[in-house]
Every structure is written in C-alpha cells, then in structure tokens.
C-alpha cells in the first residue's frame with residue numbers, strides 16, 4: 313500500500329520537487345508563510361529541518377541557518393506546536409529532518425504522537441543507522457509516520473538492496489560524498505548510482521545534496537523520481553528572492569515521470 317508521501321510524490325505524474333527549510337530561521341512565525349508559499353509554488357512535499365547544535369551532515373548554509381534558528385530559541389517542541397496551529401492549511405506532506413538527540417530528549421513515543429498530531433508524514437534521521445532503526449520505527453509506524461532511508465554513493469550494493477526492499481515514503485539518494493551545500497558538478501557515477509537504487513526500490517527515489525539550479529534539477533531528474541533542494545532555497549529566502557524560488561520549484565513541472 314502506498315503511504316501518504318509516496319502518493320504525493322507520484323500522483324502528479326511528474327518529477328517531484330521537495331524543498332528543505334530550517335524551522336525557526338527568520339523566526340518561527342515565518343514558518344507558516346514559507347510553507348504556504350512553497351505549497352503554492354508546486355512543491356510536492358517539504359522537508360523541515362529541526363535546528364541542532366551538532367549537525368554532522370550539514371554544510372555551511374544549513375549550519376548557519378541552524379545557528380540563527382537556535383539563537384531564536386527554536387526547539388522541536390515549539391516547531392511541532394507551531395505546525396499544529398496551521399495544519400489544516402497544508403495539503404502536502406511535511407517531513408521532519410532531525411538528528412537523533414532531540415528525539416531522544418523529547419521521548420520517542422511522545423514525539424511520534426505529537427508529530428502525528430501536527431500532521432507530520434515522515435522523518436529523516438541522518439545519524440540513525442539502519443541496524444538501529446527498531447529503536448524508533450515501532451513508535452513511528454504506530455502513528456503512520458514514514459522513516460525515510462538515506463543511501464549514499466558509498467553504500468554497498470547489498471545494503472542498498474536491503475534498504476530498497478524495506479523503504480517507505482521515498483529513498484533519499486545522497487548525490488555527493490560529503491556535506492550538504494551547492495556544488496558545481498556531480499560524480500560521473502551519479503547516473504549509475506541512481507539507477508541502481510531505482511532498480512531495487514519499491515518507493516520513489518529522490519536525489520539531494522548540491523542541487524542548486526534548474527539545469528541540475530533537470531539533469532538529476534533524468535535518473536530518478538525527483539530532487540530535494542536545501543541550501544539554495546535557504547539562500548533565496550535569506551535574499552528575499554521569492555520569484556527565483558518559484559522558478560526553481562516549478563522546474564520539475566515540465567519533467568514527466570519515466
């Protein structure tokens with residue numbers, strides 16, 4: 313059975329575009345307007361980052377956004393409470409990107425319950441290894457929250473197969489060896505990497521890390537089902553360039569699913 317995220321990413325018959333924003337960057341009161349704007353631009357889901365003091369996978373742009381958000385006192389609890397206030401206005405799936413620590417501090421059961429209450433459809437937890445998934449999976453499953461799996465260029469084939477057979481929501485294919493942030497070009501192996509994941513995955517495969525312009529969106533989308541764009545979206549919100557965000561998000565409009 314398709315879960316809510318899978319459905320949203322495939323039902324339009326086009327490649328998916330999933331922007332990432334940092335909750336609390338610019339103040340938590342801007343979260344609603346940013347989400348509504350992205351939804352209106354045609355985003356198929358939004359990844360909401362929870363700021364954390366030791367964000368091991370984050371590049372400079374996301375780290376700085378996280379520091380800005382933390383300095384305004386943003387916490388996981390406040391984010392969930394805020395999202396709950398405008399939940400009826402959001403029709404696209406919201407996916408939380410958080411490291412494990414804030415979840416453990418919150419309490420896994422309580423978190424899953426509150427997240428579901430706020431309408432959260434999925435979670436990305438980059439520092440949770442596959443072998444430890446059972447730590448949180450039952451609580452998430454009970455509340456119909458998908459745990460999104462990450463696959464990187466260095467993930468062995470056998471492991472990709474295992475992830476592909478179990479994945480829910482979508483598979484997040486990390487397109488670079490390193491941290492988040494804009495890049496000029498991708499690995500030559502990118503096409504092969506993405507096709508190998510697609511061949512074993514029962515859910516859509518979305519690629520992220522380093523995608524920062526329309527040309528890259530089109531290029532990467534040739535080999536998978538959609539893209540995730542973080543640092544560039546954060547920069548554009550910082551600059552107040554909403555027109556460019558709209559243009560970038562709509563790039564995937566014209567690219568059909570293959």
Ligand SMILES: O=P(O)(O)OC[C@@H](O)[C@@H](O)c1c[nH]c2ccccc12
Nearest residue numbers: 332369438492493521522541542543
């Ligand atoms: O910023 P980029 O290069 O566009 O990549 C997306 C990324 O920022 C977002 O998905 C993300 C932010 N922090 C993460 C940690 C792990 C995995 C993914 C993420």
